[in-house]
Amino acid sequence: MAGPPRVVARARSAVRAHLAARLELLADDTGAGHLAPRVLVGVSGGADSLALLATTAWVAHRMGLETEALIIDHALQEDSAAVAGRAAETCRRLGAQAAEIRRVQVRTDGPGGIENAARAARQQVFAQRLEETGALALLLGHTLDDQAEQVLMGLARGGGPRALAGIPPVRGPVLRPFLGAARDETTALRRADTEEICRLHDADWWEDPMNADPALLRSRVRGTVLPLLREQLGEQIDENLARAAALIGPDVEHLDAEARDQLEALRRDGGELREERDLLLLDVHALAAAPGVLRTRILRDASRLAEAAAGTPSDKSLLRRQVLAADALVVSWHGQAGVPLPGRIEVARRDGLLVWRRADP
Numbered sequence: 009m010a011g012p013p014r015v016v017a018r019a020r021s022a023v024r025a026h027l028a029a030r031l032e033l034l035a036d037d038t039g040a041g042h043l044a045p046r047v048l049v050g051v052s053g054g055a056d057s058l059a060l061l062a063t064t065a066w067v068a069h070r071m072g073l074e075t076e077a078l079i080i081d082h083a084l085q086e087d088s089a090a091v092a093g094r095a096a097e098t099c100r101r102l103g104a105q106a107a108e109i110r111r112v113q114v115r116t117d118g119p120g121g122i123e124n125a126a127r128a129a130r131q132q133v134f135a136q137r138l139e140e141t142g143a144l145a146l147l148l149g150h151t152l153d154d155q156a157e158q159v160l161m162g163l164a165r166g167g168g169p170r171a172l173a174g175i176p177p178v179r180g181p182v183l184r185p186f187l188g189a190a191r192d193e194t195t196a197l198r199r200a201d202t203e204e205i206c207r208l209h210d211a212d213w214w215e216d217p218m219n220a221d222p223a224l225l226r227s228r229v230r231g232t233v234l235p236l237l238r239e240q241l242g243e244q245i246d247e248n249l250a251r252a253a254a255l256i257g258p259d260v261e262h263l264d265a266e267a268r269d270q271l272e273a274l275r276r277d278g279g280e281l282r283e284e285r286d287l288l289l290l291d292v293h294a295l296a297a298a299p300g301v302l303r304t305r306i307l308r309d310a311s312r313l314a315e316a317a318a319g320t321p322s323d324k325s326l327l328r329r330q331v332l333a334a335d336a337l338v339v340s341w342h343g344q345a346g347v348p349l350p351g352r353i354e355v356a357r358r359d360g361l362l363v364w365r366r367a368d369p
């Protein structure tokens with residue numbers, strides 16, 4: 009008997025590998041027993057997420073798991089409720105035991121644009137639904153094409169290693185099986201593969217009109233820049249960009265984890281807060297002993313902690329010049345005034361300590 013088409017088999021194997029790894033991890037942590045035998049799939053109605061839903065429903069069923077489609081209606085077009093309703097119907101036909109539609113309000117005039125506001129709203133619902141259902145995992149349909157676009161946009165914006173590491177295939181309970189198993193981009197699926205899977209399932213998908221909006225960087229990268237790069241640099245450019253992310257990803261994750269551990273240790277030895285404005289103190293000599301790649305990460309993480317401690321969290325990350333100025337306080341400079349940071353705080357040097365404190369009013 010002939011097996012499933014090759015593309016379907018590849019998709020199933022990617023989803024199976026991700027779910028099996030998640031179950032194994034939870035079994036080690038003895039956390040699996042507390043979780044419902046359910047997986048969530050974020051479905052936009054696009055080809056990538058419908059293909060993922062169909063694949064997951066098939067695989068999960070055979071692993072004794074239920075599949076719930078989670079559809080977020082951003083209410084950004086007039087027909088958005090109808091699009092969400094049709095997607096839910098398709099998901100049930102493709103084997104989902106449940107299909108949840110959540111309507112969210114998205115600010116259209118926010119600082120990061122509609123795209124970022126929609127993403128933030130989506131992530132909030134994802135986290136909430138994971139909590140409500142106690143599901144094992146939430147699966148998202150990002151493909152190798154999304155990864156290539158992400159890396160290119162990161163480079164274009166002058167991003168560092170984190171930007172070049174692209175979209176993580178696994179982050180806690182959030183899994184992106186179509187990015188490939190264990191950072192192996194050769195097992196990733198292309199957007200065209202997901203369209204083929206949808207056609208094989210006779211499932212109509214929705215094309216997001218925002219994808220064609222030239223005002224958005226992502227649309228220009230997808231519609232103009234990558235086609236040109238394929239023509240000029242070769243058809244393998246998407247795979248090569250995704251490979252760069254796969255190669256750098258583990259290095260970045262390792263350094264980030266190391267920096268978190270070192271910050272924890274430095275905080276333990278950091279002494280008591282002395283002034284009312286103080287938020288966080290670190291021993292400057294201990295910090296100076298860390299290599300530069302860790303120091304800059306520790307400074308970023310510490311600044312985020314201090315911002316949270318101040319109760320004035322901003323959605324801005326540290327600028328490169330702020331990191332360099334803070335690092336200069338550590339390695340070379342003693343009497344300099346505080347370096348202003350996001351969230352109305354600053355970092356300064358005082359008595360052998362690096363001090364994060366509320367900024368002078």
Ligand SMILES: Nc1ncnc2c1ncn2[C@@H]1O[C@H](COP(=O)(O)OP(=O)(O)OP(=O)(O)O)[C@@H](O)[C@H]1O
Pocket residue numbers: 049050051052056057078079080081082127130147148149150154
């Ligand atoms: N409205 C939605 N409802 C539920 N899931 C969604 C929705 N939009 C996107 N997703 C999920 O996110 C995946 C990626 O979608 P898309 O590429 O449009 O988002 P993105 O903005 O690039 O991603 P991210 O959310 O990571 O920034 C989809 O395959 C789907 O799993």
